[in-house]
Amino acid sequence: MGIFDGVMLVSDYDGTLRGSARVVLQRDIEAIRAFQQEGGTFLMCTGRCYSTFYQQARELPLHAPTLLSNGATFCDMDTGKELFHYDLPLRAVGDVRELGDRFPGVAFETYYGEEIYCWHPNAFTQWHMELVKSTYTECEPEKMPTPWLKVLLEGEKAELTQVREWVLSHWSEHYECIFSNENLMELTAKGVHKGTGVLRAAEKLGIAPEHIYCAGDNDNDVPMLTTAALGFAPAGSVVAGKGLPGVQVVRDVDHGCIESVIEFLTERYQSK
Secondary structure, three states: OOOOOOOEEEEEEEEEEEEEOEEOOOOHHHHHHHHHHOOOOEEEEEOOOOHHHHHHHHOOOOOOEEEEHHHOEEEEOOOOOOEEEOOOOOOHHHHHHHHHHHOOOOEEEEEOOOEEEEOOOOOOHHHHHHHHHHOOOOOOOHHHHOOOOEEEEEEEEHHHHHHHHHHHHHOOEEEEEEEOOEEEEEEEEOOOOHHHHHHHHHHOOOOOHHHHHEOOOOOOHHHHHOOEEEEEEEEEOOOOOOOOOEEEEOOHHHHHHHHHHHHHHHHHHHHO
């Protein structure tokens, strides 16, 4: 029996576990292993899909499945088996066409299985492909295979904000639309985000809600941070600046964010 039996810690990847040098600190890896040795369940929850996170997952001490595509899938990274999966409605093809015609400066990456397609690629598309070390097929929305797991919109923040306002004012019953950074915005099916993904994963793993803890740095992490018993945000992050109730600010990503979360939880559970 360990002090973290029945405790689940969920971490975002880019900007929370992986820092500005695009590496995961060894001190965070060692802290995760110590957490697991005391019975804790550690999960990653990322906006990336299986193909763009597979290599990174192999370098992490993951003993549980991973939440991918902002909580749309819960996947065993060793076998590729999905424990759940939520696609966008098929109407998304026509809606993306309308958005692209209305906002021509925005790029649209769509995700079908492990394939990435793109319409109107721009400089942010290229940056994102370099970040996730992947490639895409360029074509019109109607020629992309469906159903899509998610759509990633890429552009200047001001224009993406206009897109989000349009989506939420016209199609809010169909979609979640959340920024993952200033130039990337995620479109998933209604009710599919990191918060619901964490709760569904916890139910699959038999973790009680009062023992769920989450760490994340950006807007797409807010649903899971505010769903958790307690959330954590790295210093200097977008989330840290929001002052959200129930979200603690810890060390920044380049100085052991996850290590500091586990230190906090160790003190919390040792005192029980």
